[in-house]
Amino acid sequence: MKCSASVGQGETEAATSEQPQSTCGVRLRWRRETCGPEHGVPAGRYFQCGTKHPGEFLMKKGYFGDFGGQFVPELLMPPLRELEAAMATIMSSPSFQEELDDLLRNFAGRETPLTFCPALSHELGFNLWLKREDLLHTGAHKINNTLGQALLARRMGKRSLVAETGAGQHGVATAAAAARLGMGCVIYMGAEDVERQAPNVRRMKLLGAEVRPVESGSRTLKDAINEALRYWISAQEDTHYCFGTAAGPHPFPTLVRDFQSVIGRETRARMLELTGRLPDMVVAAVGGGSNAIGMFYPFLNDGSVRITGVEAAGTGEPGCCNSAPLNLGSPGVLHGQHTMLLQTEDGQIQPSHSVSAGLDYPGVGPEHAWLQATGRAFYGLATDAEALRAFAALCRSEGILPALESSHALAWVLEHAEKLRAELPGESNVVVNLSGRGDKDLDIVEKHLPL
Amino acid sequence: MHILEQKIRNARAGGRTALIPFITAGFPSPERFRGAVEELDAHGADIIEIGIPFSDPVADGPVVEEASRRALASGVTLRGILKDLRTFPRLQAGLVLMGYMNPILQYGPDSFARDAADAGVAGCIIPDVPLEESGELRAMLGARGIALIPLVGQNTAEERMREYAAVSEGFVYVVSVMGTTGVRDGLPPQMLDTLRRARDAFSLPLALGFGLNRPEQLDAVPAGLQPDAAVFGSALLRHIDAGRPAGEFLDAWR
Numbered sequence: 105m106k107c108s109a110s111v112g113q114g115e116t117e118a119a120t121s122e123q124p125q126s127t128c129g130v131r132l133r134w135r136r137e138t139c140g141p142e143h144g145v146p147a148g149r150y151f152q153c154g155t156k157h158p159g160e161f162l163m164k165k166g167y168f169g170d171f172g173g174q175f176v177p178e179l180l181m182p183p184l185r186e187l188e189a190a191m192a193t194i195m196s197s198p199s200f201q202e203e204l205d206d207l208l209r210n211f212a213g214r215e216t217p218l219t220f221c222p223a224l225s226h227e228l229g230f231n232l233w234l235k236r237e238d239l240l241h242t243g244a245h246k247i248n249n250t251l252g253q254a255l256l257a258r259r260m261g262k263r264s265l266v267a268e269t270g271a272g273q274h275g276v277a278t279a280a281a282a283a284r285l286g287m288g289c290v291i292y293m294g295a296e297d298v299e300r301q302a303p304n305v306r307r308m309k310l311l312g313a314e315v316r317p318v319e320s321g322s323r324t325l326k327d328a329i330n331e332a333l334r335y336w337i338s339a340q341e342d343t344h345y346c347f348g349t350a351a352g353p354h355p356f357p358t359l360v361r362d363f364q365s366v367i368g369r370e371t372r373a374r375m376l377e378l379t380g381r382l383p384d385m386v387v388a389a390v391g392g393g394s395n396a397i398g399m400f401y402p403f404l405n406d407g408s409v410r411i412t413g414v415e416a417a418g419t420g421e422p423g424c425c426n427s428a429p430l431n432l433g434s435p436g437v438l439h440g441q442h443t444m445l446l447q448t449e450d451g452q453i454q455p456s457h458s459v460s461a462g463l464d465y466p467g468v469g470p471e472h473a474w475l476q477a478t479g480r481a482f483y484g485l486a487t488d489a490e491a492l493r494a495f496a497a498l499c500r501s502e503g504i505l506p507a508l509e510s511s512h513a514l515a516w517v518l519e520h521a522e523k524l525r526a527e528l529p530g531e532s533n534v535v536v537n538l539s540g541r542g543d544k545d546l547d548i549v550e551k552h553l554p555l
Numbered sequence: 556m557h558i559l560e561q562k563i564r565n566a567r568a569g570g571r572t573a574l575i576p577f578i579t580a581g582f583p584s585p586e587r588f589r590g591a592v593e594e595l596d597a598h599g600a601d602i603i604e605i606g607i608p609f610s611d612p613v614a615d616g617p618v619v620e621e622a623s624r625r626a627l628a629s630g631v632t633l634r635g636i637l638k639d640l641r642t643f644p645r646l647q648a649g650l651v652l653m654g655y656m657n658p659i660l661q662y663g664p665d666s667f668a669r670d671a672a673d674a675g676v677a678g679c680i681i682p683d684v685p686l687e688e689s690g691e692l693r694a695m696l697g698a699r700g701i702a703l704i705p706l707v708g709q710n711t712a713e714e715r716m717r718e719y720a721a722v723s724e725g726f727v728y729v730v731s732v733m734g735t736t737g738v739r740d741g742l743p744p745q746m747l748d749t750l751r752r753a754r755d756a757f758s759l760p761l762a763l764g765f766g767l768n769r770p771e772q773l774d775a776v777p778a779g780l781q782p783d784a785a786v787f788g789s790a791l792l793r794h795i796d797a798g799r800p801a802g803e804f805l806d807a808w809r
Binding site: 166173174175176177178179181182183320321326327330333334337338340436437438439440445447449450451452453 | 609610611612613614616617620624627632633634655656657658659660661662682683684685686687688705706707708709710711712715730732733734735
């Protein structure tokens, strides 16, 4: 955790003076009273950390406002604490950062370009830029996180990685990182996804991973996470769980965000270099939310930058299956976190749907739930059809084949062009995070678009 | 002394290991569930643990997950379970609910505590609520006389156990294996160390669970470390699912 280190002096004082108020601000929805010295809970335990955002107080450890936490079996608490300790000691060391920077630069292909889109900008009436995470090794932003976690795990003395994967992008990125760093790799993947995403299964196997199909539950990503968590209980001694998105139990949302924040940091610096000012808006697709939080986080303190996440609305018909818990869900607990979920009123998790497999998750990272609750970020919707239209537009106008995930982010901008033109100042700059490339989606796209 | 602790102490006073069968609500079918519970009660269960089905039971192995899935498919809900339990005849055994946090959260933890107490529930096992997340839920349940049962295992340090000991009542659930629920042939040797640490840290009775099937599995445990109670779930569910009487399974343990 990068707690006090990232909090400026003035803000620390403000936080301290606000602390009594903060104890009311950090409770779960149903909590009438919350933790704190006045309730007989040792203060140091619950207020040692503050993830800093503008105007915010110190928060309960592992929480973003009401969201986050560690809802896991007791047997997983020791490895989570071990990971938290390793983040504090190992990740802050210069030699770790040097080794990670080297891998990101020379293995993964950072820094990625910030590409101006002349044709679409002309059409839209404002400047559209793409952060090109699609150009990274293995084809998506996932490698930023897996290299970081693999390196951390190796320095913790772990010999193997276990991970879940939905579409297979995180599985491939984990397998690549494991191979590069000489570690074992087990990937859990829903049996249905194994069938739908056969090319990625082959890639993982070629990279030396053992792919285990998950037959339980809905046989998709959420069940793969359950199975990976179960496996981790038994294998924790020599295995690190390389979680794929900025979700799950603390400290994963923070860990993954820290590794993905390179996206926003580069975007911010490059935009300043090219235009002399900050972008007016950054946009990213949100499934679990790792590419989005990676783009958003470095801009949270820049009040002039509008932040927009885009969820997958599925077919968009009322009551249809979707992957939009922030817009269409309610708060609940799944996979170790209190967050926004697609669920029944009895608290059973509902299956999600999106044409984009990478957004197909019934939950969302807790920091997004909190950014939505505080109003710092806005979360919109894009349907399957809108994403496919945006996919085609980018191919033809700019010569880039985007992943269907990223197509949702672009779709929201294209669909709201008129409104954005009216709201944004002239010559404004909008950055869409192009989190991955679309080659993996051609089978799906072919079913919907005439080729 | 909490009623659940009393139940286990009574069995120990009679020279027995207390028996805690687990059965998923609505298993093997909503119609036959009540009969199975009554039979377990009649055959000497000291505490009966009833599973609240959840779509994503991360601490459970395949047998309990499948039972959960079937129960959900047949329309079992937490609300329905609590309503049903109120119509049950008075049981000799203490009643414990085992379930995950989200269904309880959606029910409303305070309403849940009230309705569970009305239904005769004396304890809850919520495997995805560790100490850090348990404070207010424990208080809400405690106010209704319901014990939140702690789970500890091989990787739970004694100091951590003492933190649980300071806030817990009823009994302690000692998880025998580093894994999920489900039958194992052998139990790991580290289990003895876990029992030893738990004995030192807790004054509450210890219930051993995960992987238990036959009484002989406990033969290798030295007398001083014998658990006060044994929990069995997956093996019992399989037994019942094979069409055999629930009580028969308990008879082997008496």
